[in-house]
Amino acid sequence: MQRQGFWTGLLCSVSLLAQAAVTDTIQISDFESSGISPAEAARFLNQASFGPTEEAIAQVQADGYRNWIRKQWALPQSSEYTFMQGLGLPQDQLYQDHRIQAWLTYATTGPDQLRQRVAWALSQIWVISDLNAEIEARPLATAQYYDLLAQHAGGSYRDLMEAVTINPLMGHYLSMFQNRKPDLANGIRADENYAREIMQLFTIGLVELNPDGSVITDGNGNPVPTYGQVDIENLARIFTGWTRGNWDSNHDGYCQYWEFIYDGDNTGLLPMESCELVNPSDSNTYNYHDTDGKVLFTSVNFPAGQDARQDLAQALDVLFNHPNVGPFIGKQLIQRLVTSNPSPAYVQRVAAVFDDNGEGVRGDLAAVVEAILLDEEARNGPTLLPNAFGKLREPLLRQIHLWRAFHAQPVRYGQFSDDSSDQVYAQTPLRAPSVFNFYRPDYSPQGAISNAGMVGPEFQILTASLATSTANRLLDLIMGQWVGQDLNEVNWETGVVLNLSTEFAMAADLNTLLDHLDLLLMSGQMSAAMRSTLYNYLATFPYNDSDPYWPDGARRTCEAIYLIMTSPEYAIQR
Amino acid sequence: MLNKNRKHTRREFLHRCLAASIGSAGWLGFGGSLQLASAALKDTSALPGYKALVCLYLSGGNDSYNMLVPTGSGYNTYQASRSNLAIASSQLHGLNGTAHGLHPAMPRLATRYNQGQVAFVNNVGTLVVPATKSEVLNETVPLPKQLFSHADQQTQWEMTAADAVDGRGWLGRAADLLATYNTSLLPMNISLRDIRTLQIGNQAPYVLNPHGLEDFQHRHWGEGDAARQQVFESLQHLAQTHPMMQAFTQVHDDTLAIYDELSTDLAAVPAIPNESAYPAGQSLASQLKMVARVIKSQAAKNTVNRQIFMVRMGGYDFHDRLLNAQQERLSIVDQCVDAFFNTLNSSQWGGLGSNVTLFSLSEFARTLSSNGDGSDHAWGGVQFVVGDAVQGGMVGAYPDLALGSNQDVDGGRLIPDIAVEQYAATLVRWLGLGDAELATIFPNLGNFNSNNLGFLP
Known part of the structure; x- marks a missing residue:
């Protein structure tokens, strides 16, 4: 509420300043070509990379901001997984310290700076942590998880959602791995951990948002929640039935749901799979996906009989298309790259690009990142908002x-x-x-x-x-x-x-x-x-x-x- | 010259606050800051002796109905509800005069209970008003927002009144009202881990590295360090209008001032006599040992009469492998808490065990029902309070653990009988706060039948 107060108070003066900036004193840079000073290029590189070098400054000046961004996306991705494999160590001698070496190396010297910087931002939203023992034990898979974030950093948010949701390390971290359908007679419910956090932290947040990131309130002035406990319980049931990849390697083609063979990193390197092939005469091959019907947000029906993949795809579509995602995720990316207190108008401009990249595509992260970095507030924040920007x-x-x-x-x-x-x-x-x-x-x-x-x-x-x-x-x-x-x-x-x-x-x-x-x-x-x-x-x-x-x-x-x-x-x- | 007379800084700060509060809506927004500023200038020589509260924060939601377990006729109900999560009754440690046993990993806490130094507070959790099952299910009474969510339930445990969003927690608010007890630069609230809302008042808690105070090494790096320090300070204090730069400088100023005083104090503390009783390599052990050292260094000073510490331990989010994980976690708690009070009661520490009260805080208990090999986020749970000042025993009724009972909203999520406010108010009352002050800290306290659970004098 304080933040809203802050912006309500400033909004008027900001828009006046912005107007003045455009028409008078500030030369809005032509993003297509040069005319960018070394200091402007350096400031841009603090937001779009892990920091300026003399070479990078010259490159931004030569390319212009927009071309530099697009050339960055076109560079081959630096891969932590490849880095670790390249160390020439046996797999059982690779540790999380080696993964940290990979991160430090690519943050410091990787050519694909923009992709790595956005991956770093995404890793602070789609959080997993190697303080979790299941993750600590799988350094190669942890590196691969980070690569996944980097891979999708300039891609579709919907694809990122799916890749992380069926990633086995996220599966371990928020316990969707081997999540099973309820068995109410025995007091067993579906695990709610991932269902809750994907909504609260990764996509829509707790309360309904306006496109500018401000909170929607009801008639009594209270924030309107995005979901309730019923939604969490239904989504938890939707996210049942997933276990390790390659589950049928030695079980005659049948899925053994609870199989957990410790094989170093390997379990973590394959996406989780659903368990559709079961042997009716063997209870170890039971399909633990809940195939009963489910309902999200009181009106979205998940018909009975859908398999785990169908349910998951539908649920991710529903969350992805929720109007909160643009302002909720867009604002956090602004905070990670540019400024802690973006104006509502800045958030709204970025959210609009999330909703439609100009070609009718929703969730295009490359377009979102470009919108964040080229925004007037990012480029001229110190002048527009001298005591708030940064x-x-x-x-x-x-x-x-x-x-x-x-x-x-x-x-x-x-x-x-x-x-x-x-x-x-x-x-x-x-x-x-x-x-x-x-x-x-x-x-x-x-x-x-x-x-x-x-x-x-x-x-x-x-x-x-x-x-x-x-x-x-x-x-x-x-x-x-x-x-x-x-x-x-x-x-x-x-x-x-x-x-x-x-x-x-x-x-x-x-x-x-x-x-x-x-x-x-x-x-x-x-x-x-x-x-x-x-x-x-x-x-x-x-x-x-x-x-x-x-x-x-x-x-x-x-x-x-x-x-x-x-x-x-x-x-x-x- | 900027460091000269550093010890006067806080007094000057309070004077400035007093002046600022007259004309600033921002300061007036924090009820009580005027009182604080004027009261802080009073003579404190007549105040009573030293007391410290230690919050043991178990992050993630301790499965406390597997920590304190019914042993009598209630055991079968417990076993039925907990299914494959139930602990065998033969493994529990007996608690005299009760129909309950303590977790197998906690023999030392059980012994202390039987010596009258531990209170278990039953089924405490976040509430706005007392609520029955039908009221909860039909939402006919106001309920805490975002039940069963870690971050939100932690926030509500730490702030207690979700509607009073001013960024302060109840230990922070208590410290604001108790400010007259201390004249030291050191904030009353000290965290051995991180800054949490719980301890934020008019100022943030001091965060103390459990492994020892660390100074800015540029004050000691080679020749010319005095000149470097002076330039460093000058750069910190160039006039800035950006609030973030001001905040950055404030952190540096506080850091330096406190270092100078506390490092001198800690250097005089003797070695911990029962060092080997603390489990090796455990963060909680390091945190509590440092708390003991700070207590020893401050308790005798007439500038420090009240302190509030937070130590924190994670790993309680038992969605998986509950039985093994909880055994491992609670064993560390049992060893550390026992060793901590043995340190305080040692001759070297001068028997401070009745000056210090340690209490647990965990954002919720967990579903009584199993999710396969773990349990999920629930609501009311059991907390414990330890210390020689504690009037030991069971506080409040132990709930019915039957699934579908009148307290179970769903899957073994129990509606609390005792509100966080009642638990918290009883704790900070012991530090010296009265009814009127408690009512300002806890706006909803009047919604409940008692503001004193009686486990502290």
Whole structure:
């Protein structure tokens, strides 16, 4: 309600500002061609990739935003599964740490940055976590799950829904795997876990939404729920009858529902299958799909006798076509990529593209992502909404930003590695504490943010202790961490160093260095006060350091990067 | 120079709040903040001694009707309802004077119960008003929203009145009203895990790493760290109009100030005498050991008279493999809670066991009926309260576990007899709150027959 208040208050001034922006002061960039400044390109790359490099900035300038986006989708997908297979280890020696290496590698160096960045956003909506033992034991399948998100990141949301729903790791995580039809005589009901979360978190949310994301209320001012317990129970029955893939490998063509052979990752690598082929004389081959009729949302009938696949397809169609999906998912993608507090109009524009990509197609994620990134609010937010636009950078993405900007190299372990990001950042890919992700999209920390009626999801993991450990990790990854450094001096947490030779040379002239760092780290948004404070401090270090530990310019460079990356002006991506 | 006189910061902050609240609708929106600000300046020398509440948060919905189980005539009903989830009666630990037994994994808690240090609060859960089965099924009374959903039931357990959405939880609200008890910089609410609504009041809880306080290493990195720290601080405090930048800076300021004080305090705490009694490698053990250390370091200070801790343990969402998973989880709880009170009552700690009360919080119990090898989200459940101050015993009637009973809305989801508000009010009353204050924290408390369940003095 606070958020609505915030936007009601601002709406008028925003639209005035926006009008002024279009007609007067702001040059709306022509997305088809260049005319994009390096700073604009860098700002775009903070939203559309894991962070700018000088090369990427030049590419965006050359392509224009829209062409860059479309060329990105056309690139071959970086595959975590392929990465892990390529390590040349026997399958029983592959661990989740190797999957983390794959993620760090492609976030830092993958050419398909946009696809990987959107996959990262989707992994915070369609959450599974390797804190779950069934998932932890299947690192290859976990990598494959992430690949699935990346594969569908520019595809159809309906296809993504189906791929994840029958994915065996999601099946384990939210217990649709081997979900069975009710046996009321014995007090057994269908498992409701997946039925509840696919509605609450993955598609429609708890309450009916207007196209701009605002909540629909009834005559008494109460939010209108999207579903009730009856719907959950019916959907739970719809999602019955699914077990491991390849179930008939050694059972004469009959499905043995409860079969659970531990075979390392393999069970997790095949999509779940329904169990239609049963041997009437063998109770182990019982079909556990509930074939009685079901009803969703009081009026959508699922006729009796449909098999598991028919029921599942119909249910996913119903959810996919619910008008909530556009604003509900669209707004969360905006929050992950661009800004925590999008205006209702921004949400509505994105939701409209979700509903129809312009060619009559619903749920086209490539079109949705393009709409998010090319939107006037994304491109000109700092001018349109100077005190509302932006988001707290995710702590793990600060590290990747650093590594990308300065062409990091994994010198200690041979691969980009990180054994403790969950402890220092409370953030590791596919390792959230619960299905509710690392933070909730509506988290509003007490103080300046809640007083302004805003939300700041990522603040949920910026606690006093995490603020400290995050800064300390950055210090460890920056100070003395350059290519050519003695291996004994290289940090143990990641084993990664930075290629800073360009910056060391620039440091002979502090203005050159600060221009460069401002562009790569802050998209040219560093305030004059921040710049002069840094300048005065850095000037106390001579370019030629008398301490042999520091190559020429190294002290200035490292101090500057650390102080920038721990500052409030940097921390809020705008 | 920004760090100079840091210990005055909070006082200045409160003065600023007082000034701001006069002209700001935002502050007036939080009833009681004016009171807080003015009261915080009072002399506190006459206040009573140290008390701490420890919330043991079992996330995921503990299957508590497999934790406290009927042993007498009720056992057959239990067994029939729970089907393949039932625990054999021979494995339960007896509780003197009751027709109930405790889970096989909890012998130590059973012993403490028999010594009068544990209360079990029966069938407590989220309610707006007392409700019968027909009222629930016909929806003729207001009901908690989104029953059986983790996030929403956690939120309602933490906020208690779903309609009063101001972002604060009841432990946070209690701390706001108890602010006069402490003058330390350290927030009254401390989380050993994460920030949850439960502990959010006018300020967020302090999150303490259970493995030890960590300072900003840039204050200690090589030569020139003082100059670096000064620049670091300058960059934090450049004038900013963006609320998110202001919030970021606030986190840093609080972090530094508290570190300076608490690290000094903790350095003086002796080693935990019964260290080996805590299960190795368990997060809950680390969390409770750090709570014990903080209590030892703060209890004797006249600047700290009330503290509220939250420790949290996940893994209670037993949709699958319930019997094994719950055995493993509850065994850790049993060992940790027992070791924790033994630490508090050790001579090194000076016998603080009656100054500390630990209570469980889990968002719901689980369906009595089985889903094959687990149970699903339900409603009312059993919570436990432990400590030397606790007046041990059974609180409230243990419910009828028959499927289809007058308390079962569907599949063994039981309508609570006791509201979260009643349980919570009894706990924070012990910290020093009176009827009027409890009524402001819990707007729906008056809907129920008692605001004091009597398990604490």
